[in-house]
Amino acid sequence: MSRPKLGEYIRENELFAKKSLGQHFLLDINLTSKIAGLLQIDDDDVIFEIGPGPGGLTQALLNTKAKKIIAIEKDERFVEHLKTYFSDDLGRLEVISGDALKIFPAQYLRDNGIECKSAKIIANLPYNVGTQLFLNWVTGEEKDWEMALMFQMEVAKRICAQTGDNHYGRLAILTQAVCHAHVGMHVPRLAFSPPPKVESAVAVITPKKKNRYDDLETLGKVTQAAFSQRRKMLRSSLAPLGDAEALCEAAGVKPTLRPEQLSPEGFYALCEAVKKN
Ligand code: SAM
Secondary structure, three states, X not given: XXXXXXXXXXXXXXXXXXXHHOOOEOOOHHHHHHHHOOOOOOOOEEEEEEOOOOOHHHHHHHOOOOOEEXXXXXXXXXXXXXXXXXXXXXXXXXXXXXXXXXXXXXXXXXXXXXXXXXXXXXXXXXXXXXXXXXXXHHOOHHHHOEEEEEEEHHHHHHHHOOOOOOOOOHXXXXXXXXXXXXXXXXXXXXXXXXXXXXXXXXXXXXXXXXXXXXXXXXXXXXXXXXXXXXXXXXXXXXXXXOOHXXXXXXXXXXXXXXXXXXXXXXXXXXXXXXXXX
């Protein structure tokens, strides 16, 4: 079915972007198709899209082989719009009105008896809650799902950073304990309507066959303590977890290191020391 062009449609229907919901839209189907193409999508896959907004990426996802696309949107204006604009696809496209911070994708599949070979998340995330959403998934039941997620460039770099990089920190350590992560695509500001202040990038996350470290709860606590005082040495920043010097010694980690100098393996050893403490 031929649909009116998305850009014209949202202008005519006065669906203007709201800053408070981090709304920056991608309306070019060539670009959204490239984002959808960052993951291999099979016909038994279910794709979650968080924050579909006007539906530029939704359209690209509908053009893939996925058996179902579940789109969660907080802005009621767009929920109504998506149901109208994609009325012919409802069934394969499910539009949920709600806050993605409160709807957990794996649990949603279970509660609704939706079965699939694999589930994936592909989204141009709202920047104000993007990091929190990603942390929920990567430390939650979705940690073995593939994801292609648009973040502001800074956040994408923090997810994909290696030890010693400027952006290395809690997000990279938690992510890379269970997933591979790389920047799949840079997206310039002017590709969005309205353009955000900063450049963006899509981080591609794929689960590791075998986790490097399983206890993400302890890893979360240790990295929180270490990086909340980034400029301090471990011997002082780890104090909230116990005798910091003793923890470093038990882990075989130099207490004079700053957190960005410690490898993920060093952090895993610190976690083990904290648990025995
Ligand atoms: N995917 C669309 C695109 O690429 O044009 C819109 C992306 S825009 C950056 C982020 C979208 O997330 C907006 O539609 C916004 O209303 C929605 N959003 C913001 N916070 C949300 C939340 N907590 N739960 C669900 N959707 C949210």
